[in-house]
Amino acid sequence: AQIVTFGTMAARGVVRDVGRVMNLPYAEVDQIAKQIPNSPGAHITLADALRLTKSLSDLYNRDETVKRLIDTAQMLEGMPRNASTHAAGVVITKRPVYEYVPLAKNDDIVVCQYGMVTLEELGLLKMDFLALRNLTVLEDAVQLLKEQQPDFRLADIPEEDPETYEMLAAGKTSGVFQMESTGMTGVCVGLRPRNIEDITAIIALYRPGPMDSIPQFLECAHNPEKVKYDHPLLEPILSNTYGCIVYQEQVIKIFQELAGYSLGQADMVRRAMSKKKVKDLEKEREAFLHGDEKRNIQGCAARGIPEGTAQLIYDKIYDFAEYAFNKAHAVSYAVVAYQTAYFKCHYTREYMAALLTSVLDNSDKVAGYINECRDCGIALLPPDINRSLDRFTVEEGGIRFGLVAIKNIGRGFIQAVMKEREASGLFRSLPDFCRRMAGSDMNKRALENLIRAGAFDSTGARRSQLIQIYEKVLDAAAARQRQNLEGQLDFFGMSQSRGQAAEDVHLPDIPEFTAQERMTMEKETTGLYLSGHPMDAYRDIVRRLRVPQIGKVLEDFNQENGPTRFADGQYLTLAGVVTSSKTKTTKNNSLMAYV
Template sequence: YNLIFERFLNPERVSMPDFDVDFCYVRREEVIKYLVGKYGFDHIAQIVTFGTLAARAAVRDVGRTLGMSYSAVDAVAKRIPQKHGVTLKSALSSSSELSELYGSDEEVKKLIDIAERVEGMPRHASTHAAGVVITRETVDSYVPLAKSDDAMVTQYTMTALEELGLLKIDLLGLRTLTVISDAEKEIKKKHPDFDIKTIDPEDKAVYELISSGKTDGLFQLESAGMKSVLTRLKPQSLEDIIAVISLYRPGPMDSIGKYIENRHSKKPVSYPIPLLEPILKVTYGCLVYQEQVMQVFRDLAGYSFGRADIVRRAMAKKKHDVMEKERETFIEGCGKNGIERSVSNALFDDMTSFASYAFNKSHAAAYALVAYRTAFLKCHYPAEFMASLMSNTIGDAPKYINVSQRDFSVKDGQVVFGLLAIKNLGQNTIEAILKERREKGKFTDFVDFCRRLYGRELNKKGLESLIKSGALDKLAFSRASMLAAYEGLLGTLAGDSKSNIEGQMNLFGTEDGTEEYYKMPVIPELSQPELLAMEKETTGIYISGHPALKFDKFKSKWRIADISDAAADGFDGKRVNLLGIIGSVKKKLTKSGEQMANLILEDTTGSMECLVFPRTFAENQKNVIEGTVAVVSGRISQREERQSQIICESIVPAEKYDNTIAAQRAGAQGSQNGRNAPYS
């Protein structure tokens, strides 16, 4: 793939290279232990990082120190816009509500004035998520250390360590590598010889999957914008994936169209300088990689790779003095290869503008390989891949107490959800459940489950989550009955335990049936919306259904589009009606002080961000409620740099949509006979 080692390290390089290495995230600690074993515990240290007081945090901390009530401080903090880098000064100028409070309330004025003085100051020290430093002599020979948990941590930040010339390595935990590893282990149960490292890199079925845009769950390839690019490009090789990963970023994104056009053109690509063809042929005449800039300097102007990399970095950092000096050297070197001054000068300008966002091909190649491996697994081993993906990325999902394992697994070609995904359920509880099931068989009903697990890490909170998630639905009783009974049942079990400790024999402390042990109440099951809300609360997703399914029969009548369809390429600017449940509502103030909102609408096919601008928000505010099933109408906005959005024009609860439409139709027609006009 024409990767250049000198891009990483060369004799002419002055500064230390960047070591950013991705590992399976669950084994990152093993890597640190390996380094300690290889270089010595006193030659390795993790790196400190300082959290600073942002605007909201400064207000809350100062308010607490001043003894102000939580509600008073919260009212001020919530009026500070939730934007990256916002300061109290900018918040006062952009938020009319905050400015009004500041001018009218002496206590608030004092709070903000003091908060401004501490804003940006270090608040706490923590350990850098990835960085470690390795030294020739013991670390304390170079920097002061502090102890954090069981690790030694430098008291100097990453920037200071680099200035001292010390070697810093970022050991990054990449969840996708864990997904691949876990899927491979599952596949090996049926195919012992399977090895992800030896798969065919030119598998046509895999490239067909990628080209179809069905890339949910695939590393680096699953955003809506990327799907659009993939369906247009139709990748046929790893080189195509490397290129698209490099181009799909702010800056080079404008070159995607040219790359795709040249890729599919029947006409050969023309090159202004023949020497550029072997360098740019792989990217169809487009300058894509940092390595290509280095090759241009070497092959056209006679630079060494080391010097070429120095110039490339000067271009990227816009060091104009260095660049102007190198311009003449470059033009002179090109002249020796018969390249006219005007042509080489224009090429230098092109590289200068490109260098600031050019991508490292070695990095892109590694990511492309990981992306291809996820695509191969999804194509040929979908059950194993999805089980691993859900175990490692969803984090919360449905399960069944007599079948589920600790993690997501595969049984009879079906994904079985993992117990570890349930909120409030710890590792020890899960191990106790699995051990009990292995040793004494499946649980027969709810009382049997509680009796066998009582005193073995199962607490009220964990049991309640198991019930609400639906994990115990097959244990003979309704969730309503189990929720009504579990505290009393645990109390009975606690009483038995105390009696046994005191040497008393409980009348029912035998192997009698569970019905004789504890009489469960028989309560009608909760409503479907209530059950779904519980599942969402404890698992993060809906399991036994979806709130929007209730209105499926109206989709045709209401002209509802699926979110997955509306997010597809070609919907930009189109007006659609979407039906789903409102989630993750974030209200914020515009620069003019008006209120707007961002929300997520979710149906059974996917989710989409909805932008509710001030005028629409004012008209629909009472309907912007998290958990409401609503019909959102508006126009789709698609940009290559982000996923599809809908610009909202109206938000109507689904329960009221028929009446709303009827009223609108009746109003439009004058409603002369008092009858609602049908929706069509």
């Protein structure tokens, strides 16, 4: 069963909730709530707030309404406010879960009525199952490759492929799991990883807290003589990470090897550190230094470690353990990162096709990966009614767009097109297509978008011609389909015309749309430029001037740890196509432009 998580009434939130129920003006309640200190990582109660904030305390003492508000809020503070489903948490039991804990339903999901901490205290096993899109990408890439190499197995790829590591060291990380961000790419280039262990360390280090160790880590990685250990017993524990504490497992091992903790005892300290239980940790310092007879812990002193050295080591662990990463988790991610890098390096077309399919609902990412394909010398072939499948596929000339990339085209209709093509051969023309697909989910919007995206270009007709006639062709095909279904033949049926057939609609003799018009159509129907790009003529100039890509700027600011290459207040020169602009007068009567 999945685990329920309880949102509790914290100090600010409970004041706002009680104020709402008491029908107090929102603005007044908001002002009171904002006087409660909001310290990330620290649990501030209403009692703490009254003690720490003089203005709030004065208001409480002189205003009866505020006193009643806060007194009521204090009675409710800390109580569950709402219940939701833990996204990945699952409880695994030997017998049916209801024999151990009460169950409930959140929507259609069966959940335990106890939270994570209570379940663990009861001795039940809680596992987190994380879904990774990248595992699907790898599986899809393997299936594409098996069309040429039926015996290929992902498990057989070498673990230390020099070309893959050279690609990572060169910063070609676009599309590589966990390595795509500007910051991660920078660390990758700086470290020049040589094995899975190095990739594991990069993944664990690039987080708030451990990031401070990155310069030292890189320096020691390239200059082994600079690696220093506070005590010789630390060398076998920290040698793989060049003397830096990176993983939770290293913290556990230090407690075990230097102070004689059991693995279970060491793990309890690690958990206390990760949750910053200050009182417990100060008590634990004494046990680490001098031992604890009740728990059979020897302490560092018993192993001949000077007290000053032991204090230094404990301080380093204390400062770092809140952020230390679980190595088992980091290694799992590193293996997936390496596999995606290997595939990108050696089977680029198959990997990029699978990657593009996985991000079809994100046009920005699709555009970014298309640019990466171009940089790798891979042609992106436009959607084609006779060659495209639903997803991106690999052809000799490059990667073929999937029909699902075109707006207003349902998957059911695409499957019907593929099935008809397989059963009766390629479509010869638009009328042939409409006749054969009559009775499916085809509609005018879908057909128009197929034409505008260029899916019928291979039939030899111009898009301008097909846009002129597609409604007539579709109507004729639909009318013929209805007649065939009805099977009716009135008294005069043998002599009367059955109406115009789809094949009888002739192409008008008109010029094709301009290249710019075709690109605009593609952008409207797929969110992308397919047959070219308005910036193509300027790419070399832009590259020479080192103008940053807008996508790279946005990506840098969207990083979890904040931007690394750009900064607020920085002036940038950009190059691009202006698709829309508007002006707006601000409250200060100045003019602002949105471009």
